Amino acid sequence: MPKPRSSQVSLEDTPFYHCVSRTVRRAFLCGIDNYSGQSFEHRRGWVEDRLLLLTSVFAIDIAAYAVMSNHLHIVLRIDSELAQAWTSIDVVNQWHQLFKGTLLTQKFAKGDAIESYEIETLNETIAEYRRRLMDISWFMRALNEPIARQANKEDNCTGRFWEGRFKSQALLDEAAVLACMAYVDLNPIRANMADTPEHSDFTSIQRRIKAAFKGLQSDVLLPFVGNERKNMPNGLMFDIKDYLELVDDTGRVIRDDKRGAIKPGTVKILNRLNIPLENWLKVTSEFKYLFKGPVGTLEELTRYCEHLDKKRIANASSCRYWHS
Structure with missing residues (x-):
């Protein structure tokens, strides 16, 4: 089930x-x-x-x-x-951008006085909206x-x-995140809907490339923030240039009618993640077939399953192969 x-x-x-x-x-x-x-x-x-x-x-x-x-x-x-x-008013305002809310939350958003007997109900509703x-x-x-x-x-x-x-x-780890992102970004190329990442319409990779041409990062996507350091901002711990080159190289290899290869300078990001090149190419082509559940190292899979009281560790053999 x-x-x-x-x-x-x-x-x-x-x-x-x-x-x-x-x-x-x-x-x-x-x-x-x-x-x-x-x-x-x-x-x-x-x-x-x-x-x-x-x-x-x-x-x-x-x-x-x-x-x-x-x-x-x-x-x-x-x-x-x-x-x-x-804050409570932040939560209500965010929620009201999509949904009407309740008469009580509408009253709260307008700044109207809230009766004492309404406060508990309002707080419970705001807590539920925050979770949602x-x-x-x-x-x-x-x-x-x-x-x-x-x-x-x-x-x-x-x-x-x-x-x-x-x-x-x-x-479960940055290697899984990066591989899955590349798999998603390369979907149109594998499906012969586009020749290159920059021509992959309505994808995150095209949006990132357009921003990169202007020397920027997309303001609506999770940014790349570089290597881990003190006072890290929220984002992906890679360099945007490295990622774009890796996806472009991978896309050229995946296309049977294109001549291409992963350039030596681009391989450094795979070395950092301890992913062999041949495994990377297989994973970014067949991610959904290789992994039917959580993805990460065996240690991370075990910890994840323990936290969710799962008796069986899914994807153990696939993840062990991928990181080998």
């Missing part, structure tokens, strides 16, 4: 998770349906706009994303420290439901647009 999300998320072990949503009934997110000949390319904009809007509301950062023809990949980071730092604003399930719900309504209206039908449950997997 499917496991509840609460049994798969352990912030004690990692704030990073890979989520995938798929459509049903031959529904298309984007591209052209070969069966009907109808184009759904415009729906990519729906998904990307909604996704990036949610990052300004939830205490959740986006590290990578790719909108494909019938599914969506997201690598996200839960920022529990941000959520806990929000750093909850993956609520994030995916806020993403998928509006898209489903728009698509159903356009298709003049009712019923499910997405599969009943999105899939999620914990990324």
